[in-house]
Amino acid sequence: MSHMKQSECLDNKTKVVKPEVNFRFFLQLFWATFTLSIFTFGGGFVIISLMRKKMVATLHWIDDEQMMDFVTIAQSSPGPIAVNGSLMVGYHLAKLPGALVAALGTILPPMIILSLVSLGYEAVKDNLWIDAAxxxxxxxxxxxxxxxxxxxxxxxxxxxxxxxxxxxxxxxxxxxxxxxxxxxxxxxxxxxxxxxxxxxxxxxxxx
Amino acid sequence: MTVLFQLFFSFFQIGLFSIGGGYAAMPLIQAQTVDIHHWLTLTEFANLVTIAEMTPGPIAINSATFVGMKVAGLSGVLVATLGNVLPSCIIIIILARLYEKYSKQTLLKNVLENVRPVVVAAIFTAGLALLQLAVGSISLENLQLDIFALIVFILAFFILNGKRLHIGPLVLLVLGALVGIGYELVQQYLFV
Incomplete structure (x- = not known):
């Protein structure tokens, strides 16, 4: 199994298929980053490793070496690591529209969740038991x-x-x-x- | 209108200067939302960090949404979040273009390595502020130490730092909430 992975890595120049840029692709990219973002608790490095799994191992859109470079740039540039990683992958695949779609997929889940939490927080913030928690x-x-x-x-x-x-x-x-x-x-x-x-x-x- | 502009500009700065992930953004968020614009009290900020730890997504986006909603509703959410990710978009797209051309940039790597100590110092300062808020002020003339919170802090720190117990931050926060409620129950019903 590991041997197979190794050989996949070695000739990934041929294995990696840059997807055709069409509406279906953008939908797929959006859905990939959206679900990654929803299920990622605990900071940027977690999402980066999950992103690698999705983009490299599942979708075969990029290879491991590129992913590593993207991570380096994402974590050493200003801004949230998860957003930076999505922007890098998206730009690589489909230039500016790809970057924007990937970033949107990443920021929508926290925006929706925190909007709801914020509204709820105002309602319960003076509650004794919430305060105790x-x-x-x-x-x-x-x-x-x-x-x-x-x-x-x-x-x-x-x-x-x-x-x-x-x-x-x-x-x-x-x-x-x-x-x-x-x-x-x-x-x-x-x-x-x-x-x-x-x-x-x-x-x-x-x- | 001015509030929306302030939100945008504040979170633009947070996005621009937070190098190295969520914890690096935290002291900047505190500076902008608590110290400069007074959108949140320090307690609200501490609660926000707690909420951000428990929900998915980057802490900066979480904060932008939370503060935006509190200050100016849905338009506040959009403006603050947009401001927060705009620096990323601009810088990363420039870097991505350069990457496609040159693949590696040693100067950037070098510079960021040298900026790192400052980021650590900033996170340390923010951590101390959160600790002071949690356990009370530790000054000689006004000693108001929350012994309960201090014990929880010490236990949590050593559980996180130890290698034997693999308890993640999320589980630890839930435990903290339960302990807090339990402590309140004891105070309410045993010491009346």
Whole structure:
């Protein structure tokens, strides 16, 4: 079984069939991203792995290598990873209309669900028992977020490089103690990151 | 009209600056909706994050829809969501075109690696704000510590961080809700 997958991967240049762009295809693309979005709890990386399953293994629209590149670009660009991934796949298959259809399929389910939740929330927000439930859930959410922080922080520590740790410390002090606007901190850091990257790449190139 | 424009522009900024997925968007959403525009209180924001964790879809889209509906109804939902995904659409389509031409871009990868520490710091700050809200203020002159919430937090953190118990965030949230209701029941009926 795994051998078959391997060979499929190897000659995927011939196996992958870029679908014909017609109304049926757009319907199929919309339905694929819509169902992916509905059944994905728990963040962008989950949807990306499900998307790979659908687009590569089931529909054979793209190959594994392309999917990996799409994931890299999706997770390193601004915006929700799931939306970015859909846009990449959609654009690859059918240019701008494909990208827009795929993105629409991805954002419609959360829009519909949260609209309903929002209307319901206004009705029940002063309910004692709903309040009690949130009383129990709020510390759990804090734990989820801080545990994610810890998971992301560990690789920074492991690299033992000064600049990343310094950037972490400085931006934390700016954000937490001095309440500097986060957009401002991000812009400054992106500028610093571009300079650091360019200098680093130049050094690597000179060697 | 101005509210719709503010919604659009706020969520446009959130979309533009949230690099690295849902948790990176969270501090930005807090800044825009709580600190700058006062569309939500900090408690409402914490509840929104809880709801977003429990429902499918990206947290930024969930927030845009929730806040849009609260501030300006259905048109608010559309404007906020559109604002949120527009930066993605523009940037990804440019990158997709470049990808079809060049396939790899090392500078982007390098830059994003260097931006990462800031994103972690921002998530950490937002996490601390959520923790403070959940367990109460920890200052010397005004010590109002919610012991119940603190215990729930510590348990949840170690369950998530541990490798033995495979309890996902969603299940943990449901457990948290049940514990919260149970605690309220005990307070209502045992300590009257």
């Amino acid at each position: 949130f009383h129990g859930m709020r510390p759990v959410v804090a734990a989820i977020v801080l545990q994610v922080t810890w998971v992301l922080f560990k690789p920074l520590l492991a690299k033992k490089k000064i600049i990343p740790l310094l950037m972490f410390a400085l931006s934390f002090v700016a954000l937490y103690l001095f309440k500097v606007n986060i957009m401002l901190v991000m812009v400054i850091c992106i500028i610093v990151a571009v300079i650091v990257s360019l200098v680093g790449m130049k050094k690597a190139g000179l060697r």
